[in-house]
Amino acid sequence: MGSGPLEGVRVLEFTQIIAGPFCGMHLADMGADVTKFEPLEGEPWRLSVELVPKESRTYASLNRGKRGVAMDMTRPEAQQVIHTLVKDADVVIINYRPGVAEQLRIDYATLSAINPRIVYCENTAFGRQGPLARRGGYDIVVQALTGLMAGEAKLEGDVPAYVYPAIADYATGIQMSNAICAALFVREKTGKGQRIDCTLMGTAIAMQTSQFTWIDAFDNDIIPPMLEGFKQARSEMKTFMEQVAVQKKYRPGAAGNVYYRVYQTSDGFIAVGALSMALRLKLLAATGLKDPRFKPDGSFEANPEGWDVNGPAFVREAEALYRTKTTEEWSALFEKHGVPAGPLYFIEELFNHPQTLANGLQVELDHPLLGSLKMVGPAFQMSGTPLKVEVPSPMLGEHNDQVLAEAGLSGEQIEQLRAAGVVL
Numbered sequence: 273m274g275s276g277p278l279e280g281v282r283v284l285e286f287t288q289i290i291a292g293p294f295c296g297m298h299l300a301d302m303g304a305d306v307t308k309f310e311p312l313e314g315e316p317w318r319l320s321v322e323l324v325p326k327e328s329r330t331y332a333s334l335n336r337g338k339r340g341v342a343m344d345m346t347r348p349e350a351q352q353v354i355h356t357l358v359k360d361a362d363v364v365i366i367n368y369r370p371g372v373a374e375q376l377r378i379d380y381a382t383l384s385a386i387n388p389r390i391v392y393c394e395n396t397a398f399g400r401q402g403p404l405a406r407r408g409g410y411d412i413v414v415q416a417l418t419g420l421m422a423g424e425a426k427l428e429g430d431v432p433a434y435v436y437p438a439i440a441d442y443a444t445g446i447q448m449s450n451a452i453c454a455a456l457f458v459r460e461k462t463g464k465g466q467r468i469d470c471t472l473m474g475t476a477i478a479m480q481t482s483q484f485t486w487i488d489a490f491d492n493d494i495i496p497p498m499l500e501g502f503k504q505a506r507s508e509m510k511t512f513m514e515q516v517a518v519q520k521k522y523r524p525g526a527a528g529n530v531y532y533r534v535y536q537t538s539d540g541f542i543a544v545g546a547l548s549m550a551l552r553l554k555l556l557a558a559t560g561l562k563d564p565r566f567k568p569d570g571s572f573e574a575n576p577e578g579w580d581v582n583g584p585a586f587v588r589e590a591e592a593l594y595r596t597k598t599t600e601e602w603s604a605l606f607e608k609h610g611v612p613a614g615p616l617y618f619i620e621e622l623f624n625h626p627q628t629l630a631n632g633l634q635v636e637l638d639h640p641l642l643g644s645l646k647m648v649g650p651a652f653q654m655s656g657t658p659l660k661v662e663v664p665s666p667m668l669g670e671h672n673d674q675v676l677a678e679a680g681l682s683g684e685q686i687e688q689l690r691a692a693g694v695v696l
Contacts, residue, residue: 276303277657281456283307283363284354285338286345286378288315290411290438291395291472292367293334294445299363299452300337301650301659307339307675309354312696314342314668327641332665336637336647340666341675342696349694351377356679358386363452366394369408380467391455393448393468400469411438411472418476423483425516432512444475498522526575528583530563531555534616535594541616542599544606551611558609561590639664669696 281304285296293308300306310318317331343350355377358364364383366373373379373394380392394400397409412434415421420440426433451468459465477484486495501518531546546555549572556563563586565573576582594602599615606613623646628634635649642664650659672695676686689695 275657276301276659277654278453278456279303279657281305281363282361283365284357284361285309285365286373286376287365287367287395289317289367290334290441291444291448291470292365293317294442295367295393295395295448295452296338296365297334297336298445298449301661302449303657303659304363305339306337307341307357307671308335308666309345310340310342310668312342312344312669312693318668324641326668327639332639332642332645333647335665336661337663338666339671339675340669341672342669343672343689344694345376345378347694349689349692353676353679353681354378355383355386357675358383358390361387361390362456363391363393365448365452366392370396370400370406384465384467388465389459389463390465391452391459391468392465393452393455393470395444395448395470395472397471398473399471404473409472411441414440414472414476418473419480419483420476422516422519423480425513427512430511439479440472440476443479444470444472447475494522526583527580528565528586530561530587530590535591537594537599537602538597540599542594542602543614543616545612554609555606555611558605558611559590559593561586561593635661637661637664640667672696 278299281299283296283299283304283306285292285306285308287293287296287308288310296306296308313319314326315331317334318326318328320328320330322328343353345351345354364378366378368376380394383392384390396405397414398404398407409417412421415434416432418440420435421432424433424435448468448470451470455466455468498519498521501521502515505515505518531544531552534541534543544555546552552563552572553566555561556566564582565576565579567573597605603613603615622628623634632649632653633651634646636644636646638644645664649661653659672690673683673686676689676695677683681689686695
């Protein structure tokens, strides 16, 4: 459909909501010819807070660069069309509840028998094996199960709040596109396709590498009693924050964090990130703060005696200092001293921002129904095969006739399928 590193790669996409569509959009940005198949009424994200009939902000944001087909995939006639198209396809993306692909005869066993070179990527919530294999799940469910939500430790009323945006979904979409590119590379060497299994659960755990690392010498005396503490707290109907306190009892954070956090300024907020000792010294030079943990010999004592009291006092001193200057004044000062820092923005403030524009992170498209729109551009670029956004998300069934003709159907046959309610 376009130019780019995946030019010539044909993708058949059977997805909905976020992870699968986000993957397909990445492949389209890289030049693949992506054809998205939807039910006659459209996938659920089309119908989520519609701006005009069958068009929503969420759908438009996740499906640019694709061709769109709407058909009743439960019908044998529709399945035959898909099987014909699979013969010349390179990639299939599936993002349905477990078992749906088999019901629609678009499962790996069926499609790989038709085309052994197919790269078949299926995403599920919890994986194809284990006690949760047949269970459906959305991002919020996986965040809760994998510790992402507990790790955030934020409340919405009296209960845990989910991490926004749908981080497991979006990260899995990226994971899927990475895996597909790797499988295409292997196919170039072997001539063989293969199945790829991605999961929201796997991605969510993978993003918590240090937390999900159990080192026997250090954790055998910590994690088991922590787990018992969780169990006891739940049996006593303790609040979420009381359960968080159980974790902090065994994984206490150091007091006095002034180097990696957000501060309120006189006119907003600023984030500072000084993780290395060299950057911490630069931050102290920029602010004039005196950290007693730095010793005259250049060493640093992370938790000296009395720091449980002196640390919070040091934080209050820093907080008061940051409120004496504007965000811009602090930004200029930190830039002068080489300290990573930046203002807190809402995402809407990134439209037309000079940094956004300079790096191609904002593109403009014209949608037949929604009109002119701005959206995020490709998140990375390549010097030899640049990525390019060419067309907006498809209208429901916009490319039915074109794609069905590629499957060998005549105009008369297409109209017969339409009259029979097989295609839109």
